[in-house]
Amino acid sequence: MQTHDAVNNIVNTIKNNIEKIGRQLRIIEVCGTHTVSIYRNGFHTLFKEYIDFISGPGCPVCVTHEGYIDNLIELAKMNYTIYTFGDLLKVPGKSMSLAEAKAKGAKIKIMYSPVDTVENMPENEEAIIAAVGFETTVPAFALSLEKVLEKDLKNVKFACELKTIDQPLKVLLKDHIKVDGLILPGHVATILGVDGFKFVEEFEIPSVISGFEKYDILLSLLSLTQSILDNDFTVKNEYKRVVKKEGNTVAKRYIERFFERTDAYFRGLGLIKGGGLRLKSEYSAFSVQLKYDYESLSNSACRCADVLTGKLKPFECPLFEKVCTPQTPKGACMVSQEGSCNAYFRYGKWK
Amino acid sequence: MMRTIRKEHGNGGKQTYELIDDLFKPIFGSEILKSGDDSTVFSLNGMKVGISTDSFVVKPYFFKGGDIGKLSVCGTVNDLAVAGLEPKYITISFIIEEGFSMDDLEKITRSIRKYADLAKVEVVAGDTKVVEKGAADGIFINTTGLGVARDTQKMPSISRIKGNQVVIVSGDIGRHGACIYSHNEDLGFKDRIESDCGLLLDVISELMQEVDVAYMKDLTRGGLATALNEIVQKSGFDIKVEEEKIPVADEVKALCDILGLDSYYLACEGRFVAIVNGDEKEKAIEILRKYNGFACEIGTVEESREKRVYLSTTFGGTRILDMLYYEMLPRIC
Numbered sequence: 001m002q003t004h005d006a007v008n009n010i011v012n013t014i015k016n017n018i019e020k021i022g023r024q025l026r027i028i029e030v031c032g033t034h035t036v037s038i039y040r041n042g043f044h045t046l047f048k049e050y051i052d053f054i055s056g057p058g059c060p061v062c063v064t065h066e067g068y069i070d071n072l073i074e075l076a077k078m079n080y081t082i083y084t085f086g087d088l089l090k091v092p093g094k095s096m097s098l099a100e101a102k103a104k105g106a107k108i109k110i111m112y113s114p115v116d117t118v119e120n121m122p123e124n125e126e127a128i129i130a131a132v133g134f135e136t137t138v139p140a141f142a143l144s145l146e147k148v149l150e151k152d153l154k155n156v157k158f159a160c161e162l163k164t165i166d167q168p169l170k171v172l173l174k175d176h177i178k179v180d181g182l183i184l185p186g187h188v189a190t191i192l193g194v195d196g197f198k199f200v201e202e203f204e205i206p207s208v209i210s211g212f213e214k215y216d217i218l219l220s221l222l223s224l225t226q227s228i229l230d231n232d233f234t235v236k237n238e239y240k241r242v243v244k245k246e247g248n249t250v251a252k253r254y255i256e257r258f259f260e261r262t263d264a265y266f267r268g269l270g271l272i273k274g275g276g277l278r279l280k281s282e283y284s285a286f287s288v289q290l291k292y293d294y295e296s297l298s299n300s301a302c303r304c305a306d307v308l309t310g311k312l313k314p315f316e317c318p319l320f321e322k323v324c325t326p327q328t329p330k331g332a333c334m335v336s337q338e339g340s341c342n343a344y345f346r347y348g349k350w351k
Numbered sequence: 352m353m354r355t356i357r358k359e360h361g362n363g364g365k366q367t368y369e370l371i372d373d374l375f376k377p378i379f380g381s382e383i384l385k386s387g388d389d390s391t392v393f394s395l396n397g398m399k400v401g402i403s404t405d406s407f408v409v410k411p412y413f414f415k416g417g418d419i420g421k422l423s424v425c426g427t428v429n430d431l432a433v434a435g436l437e438p439k440y441i442t443i444s445f446i447i448e449e450g451f452s453m454d455d456l457e458k459i460t461r462s463i464r465k466y467a468d469l470a471k472v473e474v475v476a477g478d479t480k481v482v483e484k485g486a487a488d489g490i491f492i493n494t495t496g497l498g499v500a501r502d503t504q505k506m507p508s509i510s511r512i513k514g515n516q517v518v519i520v521s522g523d524i525g526r527h528g529a530c531i532y533s534h535n536e537d538l539g540f541k542d543r544i545e546s547d548c549g550l551l552l553d554v555i556s557e558l559m560q561e562v563d564v565a566y567m568k569d570l571t572r573g574g575l576a577t578a579l580n581e582i583v584q585k586s587g588f589d590i591k592v593e594e595e596k597i598p599v600a601d602e603v604k605a606l607c608d609i610l611g612l613d614s615y616y617l618a619c620e621g622r623f624v625a626i627v628n629g630d631e632k633e634k635a636i637e638i639l640r641k642y643n644g645f646a647c648e649i650g651t652v653e654e655s656r657e658k659r660v661y662l663s664t665t666f667g668g669t670r671i672l673d674m675l676y677y678e679m680l681p682r683i684c
Binding site: 087214 | 355357358359366611662663664665666667668669670671673676
C-alpha cells in the first residue's frame with residue numbers, strides 16, 4: 001500500500017508539473033527497450049493527454065538496413081557460418097530475412113555472447129560474427145576479437161555494422177524533430193557515462209538518463225518534467241546505480257583500441273557521417289568487406305523515417321497492420337520487438 | 352510466392368489459429384471440430400464423452416521436473432480434465448529417429464507408465480514408427496485420450512461465461528517455457544527453473560466437487576495471454592486482468608529479463624485458469640491453494656464484448672494483452 005501511495009504521489013507530481021508547463025509534452029525515448037517498457041507498463045495510457053511519447057532511433061535492430069542482411073545472406077551462400085544475435089533474424093533483406101535463409105538451410109546460428117561464441121567455435125568452421133549494435137555491445141565484440149588474437153584463430157571474421165548514438169541523435173535534434181525532453185538510453189550511458197551525452201545540452205533540451213524498470217522510468221519522468229519546468233538543460237542521471245559520470249573507462253579503452261569512426265547508414269535516417277564504427281586498419285584481416293548500394297536502400301511506401309522522427313504515429317503509416325506486421329515487417333520500426341511500430345502493434349491500443 | 356510453414360505456425364499463438372481456421376477446419380468441415388477446444392465433448396449412445404489428442408516434440412527430452420514421456424501423458428490428460436472429463440483411456444504413438452538411445456526410450460516409456468498409473472488411465476493402443484537419421488529430431492510422441500463427464504449437470508463450458516465472473520489462475524505461470532529455454536540456451540540457469548509439468552486431475556476433481564466452475568482452460572503453448580485471448584474470442588466477453596496479481600516466480604522473471612521474453616506468453620504444463628461466479632471465488636481459491644500456494648484471482652470477465660484481454664498495469668495504465676504472434680527471440684541489448 002505504501003508503494004501504491006508513493007507511486008500515486010509521483011504520478012500526480014508529474015501531472016502537476018505538466019499542468020504548470022501548460023501543454024502536452026513531446027518526449028522522445030531514444031532506446032527501444034524504453035519504448036517497450038513505456039508501452040508494456042501502460043505509461044502511454046497513464047499520461048494520455050499529458051505526454052506524447054516518440055520513439056527514437058536507438059534500437060540497433062531497427063536501424064540495421066537491408067543491405068547488411070543481404071551481405072550476410074551472400075556470405076552464408078559462400079558456406080560461411082553466420083553467428084548473430086537472435087533479434088536480427090527477422091530483419092528483412094531485399095529478398096529474404098536471415099530466418100528465411102536459415103529455414104532454407106543456411107548455416108545461421110544464434111549467439112548470446114560474442115566472447116563465448118569465439119571460445120566454443122569449432123576449429124573447422126569458417127565463421128562470421130555479425131557485429132551489430134550501439135556502444136553497449138561494441139566492447140563485447142572488442143573482447144571477442146582479443147580472444148581471436150589470443151587463440152590465433154584464422155577462421156573468424158567480423159561483419160561490422162556497429163553504430164554510435166551521438167551522431168544520429170545530433171542529426172535528429174538538428175534536422176528532424178522538435179521535442180520538449182529526451183529519455184536517454186541507460187545501457188549506452190553505462191559505457192559512455194553522463195559525459196558521453198553532454199552534447200545534448202547544446203541543443204537546449206532537457207534530458208535524463210534512465211534505467212528500464214517501470215520505477216526507473218517513473219522517476220526519470222519526474223526528473224525530466226521538473227527540468228522542463230525549470231528550463232534546466234543539464235543532463236540528469238536517474239540511473240546512478242549503474243551509470244557513472246565518466247562511464248566504463250575499461251570498456252571505452254577497448255572500443256578505442258580496436259575500432260574507429262566511420263559513416264553508417266541508418267534504416268529510416270539514411271547515411272550519417274561518423275555514425276558507425278569499423279575495425280581499425282591493423283585488424284582489417286578480421287573484417288569482412290561489405291558491399292552496399294545506398295541508392296537502393298529505401299522502401300518508398302515505408303514511413304519509418306517519419307515515425308523515428310516523430311512526424312508520424314505508427315498507425316498513421318499506410319503499411320501499418322495492413323502489410324507491415326511483426327511477421328512480415330517492411331520497415332525498421334516493425335522489425336524488432338523493441339521497435340516503435342512493433343510495440344504499438346502489441347500494446348498501443350487502449351480503452 | 353510459395354506459401355510455406357514457418358515455426359510460428361506451431362507456437363500456439365495467432366499463426367497457429369490462422370492455420371487451423373483457414374486451412375484445417377474448412378477442409379475437415381466437421382461440426383464438432385468447429386467448437387474448437389482442446390478437448391471435444393460429445394454424446395455417444397447417451398453418454399457424455401470427450402476426446403483429446405496432442406503431439407509432443409519437446410527438446411531436451413529430459414528436463415528439470417519432467418521428461419517428454421511425463422509431458423505426453425499430462426498434456427492430454429489435463430486437456431480432458433479441464434473440460435470436466437474423467438480420463439479413462441490413452442493411446443501412445445512414437446515416431447523415433449534411428450540412432451536414438453534405447454536406454455532413453457526405456458526411461459521415457461517408464462515415465463509414461465508411471466504418470467498413466469497416477470492419472471488412472473489405461474494405455475490401450477499405440478504405434479511405433481522409426482524414420483531414418485535426420486527425418487525426425489530424436490523422438491516425437493502423440494497421445495490421444497478418452498474421458499467421460501464427471502458431472503453432466505455441471506459441465507464447464509464456454510457458453511457459461513458471463514460478465515462479472517472471476518478469473519482464477521491455479522499457480523505461478525511460465526515455468527515450463529522458462530525451464531525449456533534455460534536448458535536450450537545453456538545460460539547457467541539449467542537447474543534453477545523447474546517445469547510445472549504435472550497432472551491436474553486431483554485439483555480439478557476436488558474443485559468441481561465443491562464449486563460450480565463455469566469454464567476451465569489449461570495454459571500450454573502461448574501461455575496465459577494466449578489462453579485468455581482464446582477465451583475472449585470464443586465467449587465474446589472481454590477479460591480484464593491485473594498485472595500485480597499475476598504470479599510469476601522470481602527465477603522466471605530473471606530469465607525473461609535476460610532473454611527479453613514475456614512471462615505471459617511462456618508455456619505452462621500444469622496450470623489452468625478457472626472462471627467462477629464471484630460468490631464462489633473464495634472457496635475455489637482455498638481449494639486451489641492446497642495444491643499450489645500461488646493460486647489466486649487475477650481478474651474479471653467484463654460486461655463489454657470487444658473480444659479483448661486488457662491488462663491493468665501496476666501504475667494504473669491499461670493495455671491490451673494480445674495473443675502470441677511470433678516466436679519470442681532473445682534480444683541484442
